[in-house]
Amino acid sequence: MSRAADSKVAKRYASALFAAAAKLGKTDAIQEDLAGLGTLWEQTPALRQTLESPLVPSERKHRLVDKALANQVVPLSASFLHLLIDKRREEILPAVSEEFVRQADEARGLLRASATVAAPIDETQKKAITEGLAKRTGKQIELTVQVDPAVIGGVAVRMLDTVIDGSVRGSLDRLQEQMLLER
Numbered sequence: 601m602s603r604a605a606d607s608k609v610a611k612r613y614a615s616a617l618f619a620a621a622a623k624l625g626k627t628d629a630i631q632e633d634l635a636g637l638g639t640l641w642e643q644t645p646a647l648r649q650t651l652e653s654p655l656v657p658s659e660r661k662h663r664l665v666d667k668a669l670a671n672q673v674v675p676l677s678a679s680f681l682h683l684l685i686d687k688r689r690e691e692i693l694p695a696v697s698e699e700f701v702r703q704a705d706e707a708r709g710l711l712r713a714s715a716t717v718a719a720p721i722d723e724t725q726k727k728a729i730t731e732g733l734a735k736r737t738g739k740q741i742e743l744t745v746q747v748d749p750a751v752i753g754g755v756a757v758r759m760l761d762t763v764i765d766g767s768v769r770g771s772l773d774r775l776q777e778q779m780l781l782e783r
Contacts, residue, residue, distance in 0.1 A: 610695035617680050617696065618703045626674055631704050633677035634697040640668070641693060651690040661685045702760075711739040713759040716767070718751045729755065 621630040641648050650656055650664060665681050673681075684690050705712060715729055726745060733741045737759070752768035 606692055607695060609689065610692040611699050613680075613684070613689070613692065614696045614699035614703060617676075618700055618707075620676060622707070624676060626676055627704055627707070629674045630677055630680075631701060633673040634700055636673070637677070637681070638694060638697050651685070654688070658685050658688075661690070709739050710742055711737055711759055712742045713744075713757055715743055715745045716748050716751055716756045716758075717745060718747070718749055718753050718767075720747055721745060729757070733757065733759070 617630065618627070621627045647664070647668065651661055662682060662685060665678070665685065669678055669681070681693075684693060684696075711733075713730075713733055715726075721729075726743060730741045730743045733743070750769055752772070754767040754770070756767045756770060757764045
């Protein structure tokens with residue numbers, strides 16, 4: 601299946617899981633479970649390979665999941681994982697988790713943003729960026745800051761699919777493009 605098709609399928613599954621979690625008041629718990637499953641998925645390649653293998657019977661996968669997750673996840677999370685196994689969609693779990701977080705953030709009015717700066721910034725500067733983005737978007741902002749000397753100065757911010765590039769590097773790149781076009 602193509603990556604785009606997997607993405608669409610993952611969105612549908614995530615939407616159904618989110619609706620069920622919201623109805624039960626378990627959105628936070630499911631999000632924590634998905635994060636834990638994602639960590640387990642990344643740190644245990646053998647588990648991931650077994651779950652994704654079409655050669656492993658569903659019954660064996662169910663037993664493996666039950667044994668690995670016994671009393672560690674909310675029943676809805678376990679049921680959801682069993683559903684993915686039954687539908688042979690185990691490989692979309694990371695994409696479902698990502699989409700679930702996006703939907704949960706949207707429901708909370710939260711927007712995650714990443715700022716890239718040339719040198720470390722203090723809390724006052726971080727707060728100013730956060731407040732500016734909150735005012736611009738009308739949402740609560742959760743900001744992570746990364747230092748990359750290549751930006752030279754200023755700040756580049758990424759929110760979902762939006763990039764606001766106020767960096768010196770970005771300005772120089774745009775100037776170079778403009779000069780090349782005017783040739």
